[in-house]
Amino acid sequence: MKRRSFVTQAGLAGVLASGVAPAVVHAQANLRWRLASSFPKSLDTIFGAADVFTKKVAEMSGGKFQISVHAGGELMPPFGVVDGVQNGTVEMAHTAPYYFFGKDETFALGCAIPFGLNSRQMTAWMYEGNGLKLMRDFYRNFGIISFPGGNTGAQMGGWYRKEIKSLADIKGMKMRIGGFAGRVLERMGGVPQNIPGGEIYQALEKGTIDAAEWVGPYDDQKLGFNKVAPFYVYPAWWEGGPQLDFFINTKAFEALTPEYKAIVEAAAAIAHTDMQAKYDAKNPAALRQLVGSGTKLVRMPKDVMATAFKEAMALYSELSSKNPNWKKVYEDYATFRRDQNLWSRFAEKSFDDFMQSQKL
Structure with missing residues (x-):
């Protein structure tokens, strides 16, 4: 079968599955993806991070790279998004990784564990520690590449x-x-x-x-x-400090041009920062x-x-x-947590303790 005929008949999904996508995607001017969220549209903060991400992707690509966002339950169940990304039903998802600890407990380390890192520490571990590398090595087993996609900050206990x-x-x-x-x-x-x-x-x-x-x-x-x-x-x-993630099908991501890959990375970083800023600004009045x-x-x-x-x-x-995946990631996580807590006790905590005791 001739290459042009194959592309016409198979469509993008078939091309991605065939492993010949890079040359095809590089050649096309416009790209359309779908993003499945685990959250309802009514939550403008946590669901909204996906909107922030997709709008930035569109802006930075001059409108050529468009990603539609679908709330939990529209395309698949809220807890079915990892399977959807794995099998190529959608190119990407926005979710809380710890929802999927049933597949492997290591998923939780990419989001939050009891008595774990706070939001700033989590971001530091991801970007300046070994967090992003270790989690991506783990997610590779599921055909996924991850990008930090927001953090709520410390949460209330219910x-x-x-x-x-x-x-x-x-x-x-x-x-x-x-x-x-x-x-x-x-x-x-x-x-x-x-x-x-x-x-x-x-x-x-x-x-x-x-x-x-x-x-x-x-x-x-x-x-x-x-x-x-x-x-x-x-x-x-x-x-x-629970971190949300953008999960992207590895084949779909690798099929992107270098420019589009850079756009995805930059847009995710913007959405990551934007989410916690919204929570920190809106929680006091609420x-x-x-x-x-x-x-x-x-x-x-x-x-x-x-x-x-x-x-x-x-x-x-x-x-x-009993879980070598967990052991590999947790050992690094725990070391980072220990060092971060040592540092924060002298700076952040002592400053915060004083400020919160004052009448402002």
């Missing part, structure tokens, strides 16, 4: 129908909790539930679950959790409004924090003994 006063209140509690953190909650006697963001309100309202966490005041207020659960606990020991409407703020009990830390460290040790 909404509870009944007040949490001690570790005893965790026993038997059914809680929607993001991905990997459920492993630790389970070890503490809780019952984790992995539910997409758009379905949490109904589960909490009906009493199907006793508690739920999502992100923080701005998103949580939009989702209406304060209407069905009065107690808002802080902090989320499981998410000190928290004031929530408290003003009757929300009760409760600090996570000390025995809950201490037990969660103990169980998390035990879990990581167990995983290192």
